[in-house]
Every structure is written in C-alpha cells, then in structure tokens.
Amino acid sequence: MSGSMTQATTYTLGETFLRELLRELSEGARRHRFEVAPNPAVGAALLAQGRVLARGFHEFWGGPHAEVNAFHAAQLEGVAQQADTLVVTLEPCSSYGKTPPCVELIRSSGIQRVIVGALDPDPRHRGAGLRSLQESGVEVEFVPNASPLERVAPHFLRWVDVDRVRRPRPWTIAKWAQTRSGQLSPPANVGAGRWISGPESLREVHVLRGRVDAIVTGVTTVLADDPRFSVRPPGDATRPPLRVILDSYLRTPPNGRLFEAPGAGEGAGEIHVLCQAGANAARHVALTEAGARVTGLHASEEDHVALRDVQHWMWERGVRRVLLEAGPQLLSRYLEAGFVDQIRVYTGNVFGGRGDSLAPWLATAKLEERIDREVGDDSVFEAFLPTLD
Ligand SMILES: NC(=O)c1ccc[n+]([C@@H]2O[C@H](COP(=O)([O-])OP(=O)(O)OC[C@H]3O[C@@H](n4cnc5c(N)ncnc54)[C@H](OP(=O)(O)O)[C@@H]3O)[C@@H](O)[C@H]2O)c1
Known part of the structure; x- marks a missing residue:
C-alpha cells in the first residue's frame, strides 16, 4: 500500500488533485450525517484517466454504500466500463453488514486502483478492505489525513469506541415536536390537543420510522x-x-389502535411491552392475547423499567438504530442517562402548551454538528449529543 504517515509518497493522480477531490467528497458525505448515523458518512468517485466520471454518497442508514452509488451513477450515464480508479473517503468495507461488502463489487468491476482518504478506525476491520483488494491485484493508495473521520464522521468514532463496543447499546435518535415554549403537548384547543407540527414534518417522521429497527x-x-x-x-x-x-x-390498553391490523400500504412492526418482572398476570395475558409480546425486566431506582435493561434487551434482539418518540418523562430519563446519541426537534408555530418544557435542557445542552432547516411551517434542528463522561 503506498502512502503512510511517515513516508513521502508520490500519488498516481497527483497529491493536490486527490486531496481536493477527497475534501469535496467528504463535504458531500457530511450532508447525510444524520441519515446515515451510526454508519460513517462516506463519499466516492469513479475516475477514468484522472477525470471524474461519477460521484456517490452513502445517503441513509441501511442504504447502498457510497461506492455502490458511484457505480450506479456511472451506469446511468453509460460510462461505468471506462472507470479505472475509485477514490473513496473511507477504506471500503470487507465484511457483510446490511449490504454485501464493497470490496466484492470493486473486484468484480475491473477497477485497477483504489485510493482512500481514511482507514477504518475499528481495530477489527482496519486495513482489511485494502489488504483484501491488494491480494486480488488491485493497486491501493492511502492519502493520510485527506478525509479524517474526526471531521467527516465523528459520530462513527464514538460508535466504534472501545468502551461502546464493550458495552454496546443501540444508536438512539430522540425525536420530538415542541411548541415555541418547548412544551411537548399543545394547548388543549390546538391540534386536537395532540398535534404541534404540520403534515410535511409528519411525512419526514414516517421516512425516519422506516429507517430504524x-x-x-x-x-x-x-x-x-x-x-x-x-x-x-x-x-x-x-x-x-x-x-x-x-x-x-x-x-x-389491549384494545388500543396499536393492535389494529395495518391498513393498505401501512407497515406496523411487532409490539413489545417491557414491564417490571412480576407485573399483573391478568394484564399480561390480555396483552399477549391482543398480540403483544410481554417481557419482564428489572425495576429502576425510580420504580420504572430499568433503561439499562431496555438497552441490553434491544441489543440482544439485533436492534441497532432506535427512534425514541416519548413524552417529557421518558425523554428526560434517556437524556440524563446519556442514552441519546442524536436529536431531531420540530418546533411548530404554536404558542404555550401543556406539560414539562424541554427548553431548560436545550438551553444548556452541548449540541454537536447542529443543522437547522425549515419544513412546511415548522423549524427543525438536528444535532449529535456528546457521550457523557
Ligand atoms: N410532542 C411530542 O413529540 C410528543 C411525543 C410523545 C408524547 N407526547 C406527549 O407527552 C404526553 C405524555 O408525556 P409523558 O412524559 O407522561 O409520557 P412518556 O414519557 O412517553 O411516558 C412516561 C411513562 O413511561 C413509563 N416508563 C417506563 N420506564 C420508564 C423509565 N425508565 N423512565 C421514565 N418513564 C418510564 C412510566 O410509566 P410506568 O412507571 O407506569 O411504566 C412513565 O409514566 C402526552 O400528552 C403525549 O401527547 C408528545
């Protein structure tokens, strides 16, 4: 592999050109950071004789990787056959996840050279993708510090941090809608006492729901x-x-709308009720008969279901990305425990409201990589939360 932290290296396509291309791909990749997390944000370009043919990005969690999207874009343009080089901000994956490994795609594409701007930070995978490509005769180059994960995907560094890997828990996105004063319930006479955000925001939430476990x-x-x-x-x-x-x-309630069969085009996942072990047997039976799966867990000091057990239970079931859609009580507990990795907050054009406000928490919260945008009549912001010490 050419390129190292210590050696001066000459790159086939010229260092200035490569660094600029990797910087541009990194910025493009970062635009999708909240959609792909906890996966890394990644950008890729296919080149022929030093000319960029097509670009691709990892756009959403569970979706095609950047390399796949770059090939797809080149195919749509009818130029994929010309490609001789792949430039990608992060070493291509070599193991099976939600999608097949990218190294297989690269091998089968006939690409002669792969140039990367960062190595996989996960010690279990670091260098494996590049080694496996080299073994099949693909030339590989590494441009140190060209697309550092500290800049492109700091959330991913947290996800693969040894402490987190040792004590794993799902990546958790807390989403809530609030009034202008930070309350999660509108005044009783607004939005049927329930709705704060508009239909455009609701559509976004359905997209998000379709991308969590x-x-x-x-x-x-x-x-x-x-x-x-x-x-x-x-x-x-x-x-x-x-x-x-x-x-x-x-x-x-076993007769709630949760238990109704999904309508046409609607998806409704399994219902799991997590209670304290030994909770009322008759209610257990009624909920099971209604179609729920009921699991008893330990109690917390406050006499609720213990959140640490909840995290463990989800991880054991293969749940990796979670959407928390709760009221202020549970939301506050999750935030205090440091179990929220990312937030998406819709602020509707509604004044006043009922219940506890999250405004005091937001006023002091450390929010990272925040972006603000408008959706219909609502303002939305998203941010990552740092890991609690
Ligand atoms: N605007 C929004 O985005 C939004 C979203 C959701 C809800 N809401 C509104 O929020 C209101 C309900 O608020 P809420 O705060 O009472 O509801 P919540 O936070 O969704 O639920 C709280 C309940 O969860 C149970 N729970 C189980 N384990 C817990 C734990 N470890 N920590 C804390 N609670 C635990 C507790 O009941 P047990 O002890 O009995 O288990 C607790 O009373 C509703 O009016 C709803 O419309 C708004």
Whole structure:
C-alpha cells in the first residue's frame, strides 16, 4: 500500500488533485450525517484517466454504500466500463453488514486502483478492505489525513469506541415536536390537543420510522394519544420497526389502535411491552392475547423499567438504530442517562402548551454538528449529543 504517515509518497493522480477531490467528497458525505448515523458518512468517485466520471454518497442508514452509488451513477450515464480508479473517503468495507461488502463489487468491476482518504478506525476491520483488494491485484493508495473521520464522521468514532463496543447499546435518535415554549403537548384547543407540527414534518417522521429497527415510547403517551407508531409512505413500510412500549405495570390498553391490523400500504412492526418482572398476570395475558409480546425486566431506582435493561434487551434482539418518540418523562430519563446519541426537534408555530418544557435542557445542552432547516411551517434542528463522561 503506498502512502503512510511517515513516508513521502508520490500519488498516481497527483497529491493536490486527490486531496481536493477527497475534501469535496467528504463535504458531500457530511450532508447525510444524520441519515446515515451510526454508519460513517462516506463519499466516492469513479475516475477514468484522472477525470471524474461519477460521484456517490452513502445517503441513509441501511442504504447502498457510497461506492455502490458511484457505480450506479456511472451506469446511468453509460460510462461505468471506462472507470479505472475509485477514490473513496473511507477504506471500503470487507465484511457483510446490511449490504454485501464493497470490496466484492470493486473486484468484480475491473477497477485497477483504489485510493482512500481514511482507514477504518475499528481495530477489527482496519486495513482489511485494502489488504483484501491488494491480494486480488488491485493497486491501493492511502492519502493520510485527506478525509479524517474526526471531521467527516465523528459520530462513527464514538460508535466504534472501545468502551461502546464493550458495552454496546443501540444508536438512539430522540425525536420530538415542541411548541415555541418547548412544551411537548399543545394547548388543549390546538391540534386536537395532540398535534404541534404540520403534515410535511409528519411525512419526514414516517421516512425516519422506516429507517430504524425499533420505536420506543412510554406508556403515558400510549394512554394519552392512542398512537399507532406505524410506517406510512413516503416511509419504507416493508420493514416496519418493532414498537417497544415501556410500561412498568402493564397499563397499555389491549384494545388500543396499536393492535389494529395495518391498513393498505401501512407497515406496523411487532409490539413489545417491557414491564417490571412480576407485573399483573391478568394484564399480561390480555396483552399477549391482543398480540403483544410481554417481557419482564428489572425495576429502576425510580420504580420504572430499568433503561439499562431496555438497552441490553434491544441489543440482544439485533436492534441497532432506535427512534425514541416519548413524552417529557421518558425523554428526560434517556437524556440524563446519556442514552441519546442524536436529536431531531420540530418546533411548530404554536404558542404555550401543556406539560414539562424541554427548553431548560436545550438551553444548556452541548449540541454537536447542529443543522437547522425549515419544513412546511415548522423549524427543525438536528444535532449529535456528546457521550457523557
Ligand atoms: N410532542 C411530542 O413529540 C410528543 C411525543 C410523545 C408524547 N407526547 C406527549 O407527552 C404526553 C405524555 O408525556 P409523558 O412524559 O407522561 O409520557 P412518556 O414519557 O412517553 O411516558 C412516561 C411513562 O413511561 C413509563 N416508563 C417506563 N420506564 C420508564 C423509565 N425508565 N423512565 C421514565 N418513564 C418510564 C412510566 O410509566 P410506568 O412507571 O407506569 O411504566 C412513565 O409514566 C402526552 O400528552 C403525549 O401527547 C408528545
């Protein structure tokens, strides 16, 4: 492999050109950071004789990797056959995840050279993708510090941090809608006492729901709103997330809308009610008969279901990306415990409201890589939360 931290290296395509291309791909990749997390944000370009033919980015979690999208873009242009070089901000993956390994695609494409701007930070995979390409005769070059993960995907460094790997828990995105004063419930006479954000925001939420393994909520939200937590278009309803209700004493009504069969085009995942071990047997039976799976966990000091157990339970079931759609009580507990990795907050054009406000928490929270945007009449911001020490 050419390129190292210590040696002066000559790159086939010229260092200035490569560094500029990798910088540009890195910035393009970062635009998708909240959609791909906990995966790394990655950008790729296919070149022929030093000329860029096509670019591709990893755009959403579970979706095609940047390399695949670059090949796809080149195919659409009818130029894929000309490509001789792949430039990618991060070493291509060599193991099976949600998609087949990119090194296989590269091998089968006939690409002669792969140039990367960062190595995989995960010690279990570091260098493996490049080695496997080299072994099959592909020339590989590494341009040190050209697309550092500290800049392009710091969230991914947290995800593969040894402490997190040793004590794994799902990547958790807390999403809530708030009024201008930070309350999560509008005044009783607005939005049927429930809706704060508009239809455009709701559509985005369905897309997000289609890209997580589980939705988590608290029983009070179920009692107050009788929600479905289903996925409807434009969300991908074909693989609906588990619906997980934290309900210490099994107060979830077995005749709620959660238990209704999904409508046409709607996806509704398995219902899991997590309670305290030994909760009321008759309610356990009623919920099981309604179609829920009920699991008893330890109690927390506050006499709720213990969140650490919830994290462990989800991880053991293969849940990796979670959407927390809860009211202020459960949300606050998650935030205090440091179990939220990312937030998406919709602020509707509504004044006043009921219940606890999250405004005091937001005023002092350390938010990283925040972006603000408008959706319909709502303002939205997204940010990563640093790991608690
Ligand atoms: N604007 C929004 O985005 C949004 C989203 C969701 C809900 N809401 C609104 O929020 C209101 C409900 O608020 P809420 O705060 O009472 O609901 P919540 O946070 O969703 O649920 C709280 C309940 O969860 C249960 N729970 C289980 N384990 C817990 C734990 N470890 N820590 C904390 N709670 C745990 C507790 O009941 P047990 O002890 O009985 O288990 C607790 O009373 C509703 O009016 C709803 O419309 C708004």
